Amino acid sequence: MTPQRVSLITLGVVDVDRSRAYYRAIGWREHPRSVEGTTFFQMHGSVLALYGLNDLAADLGRPATALGTGAITLAQNFETEAEVDAAVDRAVAAGGREVKRPQLVNWGGYVGFVADPDGHVWEYAVNPFWPLSADGALILPEVE
Amino acid sequence: MTPQRVSLITLGVVDVDRSRAYYRAIGWREHPRSVEGTTFFQMHGSVLALYGLNDLAADLGRPATALGTGAITLAQNFETEAEVDAAVDRAVAAGGREVKRPQLVNWGGYVGFVADPDGHVWEYAVNPFWPLSADGALILPEVE
Numbered sequence: 057m058t059p060q061r062v063s064l065i066t067l068g069v070v071d072v073d074r075s076r077a078y079y080r081a082i083g084w085r086e087h088p089r090s091v092e093g094t095t096f097f098q099m100h101g102s103v104l105a106l107y108g109l110n111d112l113a114a115d116l117g118r119p120a121t122a123l124g125t126g127a128i129t130l131a132q133n134f135e136t137e138a139e140v141d142a143a144v145d146r147a148v149a150a151g152g153r154e155v156k157r158p159q160l161v162n163w164g165g166y167v168g169f170v171a172d173p174d175g176h177v178w179e180y181a182v183n184p185f186w187p188l189s190a191d192g193a194l195i196l197p198e199v200e
Numbered sequence: 201m202t203p204q205r206v207s208l209i210t211l212g213v214v215d216v217d218r219s220r221a222y223y224r225a226i227g228w229r230e231h232p233r234s235v236e237g238t239t240f241f242q243m244h245g246s247v248l249a250l251y252g253l254n255d256l257a258a259d260l261g262r263p264a265t266a267l268g269t270g271a272i273t274l275a276q277n278f279e280t281e282a283e284v285d286a287a288v289d290r291a292v293a294a295g296g297r298e299v300k301r302p303q304l305v306n307w308g309g310y311v312g313f314v315a316d317p318d319g320h321v322w323e324y325a326v327n328p329f330w331p332l333s334a335d336g337a338l339i340l341p342e343v344e
Binding site: 059060061062063064066067087088096097098099100101102103104112116117118128130131132133134155156161176179181188189191192193195196197199 | 256
């Protein structure tokens with residue numbers, strides 16, 4: 057049986073120190089397992105890693121210049137619009153680039169996008185149709 | 201307090217049907233909440249979405265051609281090398297492109313990479329130092 061999971065999301069970053077400073081500034085706390093050149097953040101059953109772009113390129117056997125960003129987004133969902141606004145403001149204050157100011161979108165959500173220092177796009181959102189679990193997990197609602 | 205979580209990973213894909221067929225072929229089962237143009241897979245407390253690249257570009261206010269892939273990887277961890285080999289074989293049989301044949305790597309893991317039809321890179325790995333929880337979650341070990 058194929059597990060439907062992502063254990064680890066790895067972001068290739070030009071400057072691990074710069075990137076770590078950014079994620080710290082938006083309030084994330086790195087895990088003590090972090091090592092020189094790689095920073096880990098424990099998430100909800102999975103882990104986010106910051107890793108040197110050149111190291112990632114070497115691992116993949118590709119030139120670093122061939123590694124783009126953008127066609128993938130990482131969404132962090134919240135309960136309220138105010139939380140989304142605060143998250144976007146925090147990210148911009150930390151040096152993120154606002155891609156889209158939070159706004160109501162046609163499917164009924166409230167969504168903003170901010171790119172981190174390497175262009176990795178984070179979506180900050182409220183989805184009123186998908187309430188988060190008490191522990192913060194996103195479990196899709198049953199179909200009636 | 202900032203939650204350290206990714207609720208939703210969205211992959212921008214050129215052809216949602218092609219991409220859905222690929223993920224079905226490697227054994228993933230879409231959630232009945234999936235809608236025309238967007239396919240959802242329930243994961244471990246979070247959700248993976250396949251979404252049209254043009255739609256994603258429009259949401260971001262960027263040209264689709266500016267959206268690359270590659271500087272981010274999604275890892276699926278397993279307990280055994282045989283499981284990694286099987287996952288890679290399944291992905292290649294489904295039309296994925298083998299980026300790196302599974303092999304022992306210098307930090308002691310066993311790692312292979314396969315790109316999905318849009319170039320999104322999946323890492324299939326065993327990390328003997330990070331055993332998965334009984335429920336499949338990846339929780340970083342305490343530091344002694």
